[in-house]
Amino acid sequence: MTFVVTAEIRLHALGFEAxxxxxxxxxQRRAARLDRPKTMVKTTLAAVCAVLLPETAA
Structure with a gap:
């Protein structure tokens, strides 16, 4: 357990709360419950990002 915690801290994958x-x-001599929240990852279309960039003359 100590090795896992140390590795996750080193990788900045484990926060102070955890x-x-x-x-x-x-x-308290009990098992730790670290329920990680499920994340939703979506991709962004290049056209959406292009709207945010100012037009530049080439």
Whole structure:
């Protein structure tokens, strides 16, 4: 468990809140529950980004 936590901290994949939950669980001698929220990832069309860019003469 320590190796996993250390690796995730090094990769900035684990926040302070998660470390706090792990520490509290260890003090209380219970399993830590780290429910990660599900993320939604969408792609952006180039045409949408182009609208935000000012026109430049070539």
């Amino acid at each position: 470390v706090e939950l792990i520490a509290l669980a260890r003090i």
